[in-house]
Amino acid sequence: MIVAVASGKGGTGKTTVATNLAIANSATIYDCDVEEPNANIFIKAELKKLEDVFLMNPQFDLNKCTFCKECAEFCRYNAIAILPSDILFFKELCSGCGGCKIVCKYDAIEEGKRKIGEIYHGKNGIEIYQGLLNIGEARATPVISQLKKRIGNELSILDAPPGNGCPTIEVLNDSDFVILVTEPTPFGLHDLKIAIEIVKKLGIDFGVVINRDGIGDEGIEKFCSREGIEILMKIPYSKEIATLYSKSIPFVDKMSEWRKKFVELMEIIK
Numbered sequence: 001m002i003v004a005v006a007s008g009k010g011g012t013g014k015t016t017v018a019t020n021l022a023i024a025n026s027a028t029i030y031d032c033d034v035e036e037p038n039a040n041i042f043i044k045a046e047l048k049k050l051e052d053v054f055l056m057n058p059q060f061d062l063n064k065c066t067f068c069k070e071c072a073e074f075c076r077y078n079a080i081a082i083l084p085s086d087i088l089f090f091k092e093l094c095s096g097c098g099g100c101k102i103v104c105k106y107d108a109i110e111e112g113k114r115k116i117g118e119i120y121h122g123k124n125g126i127e128i129y130q131g132l133l134n135i136g137e138a139r140a141t142p143v144i145s146q147l148k149k150r151i152g153n154e155l156s157i158l159d160a161p162p163g164n165g166c167p168t169i170e171v172l173n174d175s176d177f178v179i180l181v182t183e184p185t186p187f188g189l190h191d192l193k194i195a196i197e198i199v200k201k202l203g204i205d206f207g208v209v210i211n212r213d214g215i216g217d218e219g220i221e222k223f224c225s226r227e228g229i230e231i232l233m234k235i236p237y238s239k240e241i242a243t244l245y246s247k248s249i250p251f252v253d254k255m256s257e258w259r260k261k262f263v264e265l266m267e268i269i270k
Contacts, residue, residue: 002156003027003269004175006199007182008191010162013211013235014181015039016245018159020252021179022126024262027155032171034117034131034143039159041248045122047130053146054113055096055139060087064108071100071109092138117143119150140167148174155266164194172199177269178206179232184216189223196229207232207269233265 005018015033019042022029031039040047058071058080065087072080079093080100091114101109116137120130131147133140144167148158160171172178178199182192192208199206208224213234224231235241244251252259 001177001270002151002158002175003177003179003266004158004160004172005179005181006160006168006172006195007162007180008164008193008195009187012162012181012183012188014162015042015159016211016251017179017181017209017235018157019043020250020258021262021265022157023250024252024259025155025157025266026126027157028127028129028152029157029159030147030151031128031130031159032144032147032167033159033161034133034140034147034167035161037130037132040122040128040130042250043122043124043126043128044248045124045128047120047122047128050119050121050150051146052115053117053119053131053143055094055116055142056098057091057094057096057112057114058089058098058100059110059112060089061108061110062087064106066106066108068105070103070105074099074103092136095139096142117146119143119147121150141170144170164191164198169198169202172202172204175204178204179209179269180206181209181211182220183212184210184214184218184220186217186219188216189219192220193223196227209233209235211235212237232268233261 007014019039031037067082069082072082077093077095079090081088117133122128129150131143133143158171161167180195182188207230209232214237241251
């Protein structure tokens with residue numbers, strides 16, 4: 001079973017929920033927030049690199065090229081510029097789709113590759129897989145896609161990137177259930193609504209976890225009640241939990257009642 005933990009905005013406690021859920025249920029966690037992975041701060045495994053992740057980049061044979069501009073006109077990311085006798089290629093803009101090679105009538109484009117990230121693995125009680133995007137790279141989705149190929153038949157918890165963009169959608173796709181973590185504030189409700197619309201369009205079952213319950217208003221509870229959306233759990237605004245978090249300690253390791261609650265949460269999801 002694959003359970004994705006996502007949020008409409010950053011800072012809601014998504015990684016907190018994902019790591020505690022994985023630890024309490026002896027699940028494998030996949031840190032798909034490849035731009036800034038931090039789940040292992042709590043797992044504390046010794047990570048070892050498994051593989052590099054590459055993105056297709058075109059290589060141009062100027063001896064075959066007629067400078068017809070069809071490849072540049074096809075590229076919606078403006079990664080290719082055709083000059084009278086040369087080609088300018090902006091690798092940072094390339095999506096790696098390979099369309100330029102397909103439209104070239106003169107076989108002047110070959111598939112090259114460029115390293116954009118890495119995949120890591122470790123174990124400390126539970127297993128963790130982590131993707132890491134190279135600094136300065138803009139394409140997180142290929143790294144996430146490669147990381148997800150490591151998912152097996154075991155219970156898998158996917159820690160998604162914050163927000164509602166393409167990287168998050170890549171994580172949610174093919175998941176069996178999505179936990180949407182939010183905070184009880186107007187900003188949290190605004191982005192939660194967007195995340196809910198995305199999950200509904202993907203056709204995936206979901207529920208809501210409210211983190212830092214008690215600091216804001218009742219807007220999210222009223223919205224979920226009105227829309228028939230299940231609130232799976234409320235995690236209170238707690239000094240004890242915050243202190244453990246500041247020390248990189250999963251609170252299910254120190255608060256047995258919460259370990260039981262996260263086990264019960266997984267039973268509800270199943």
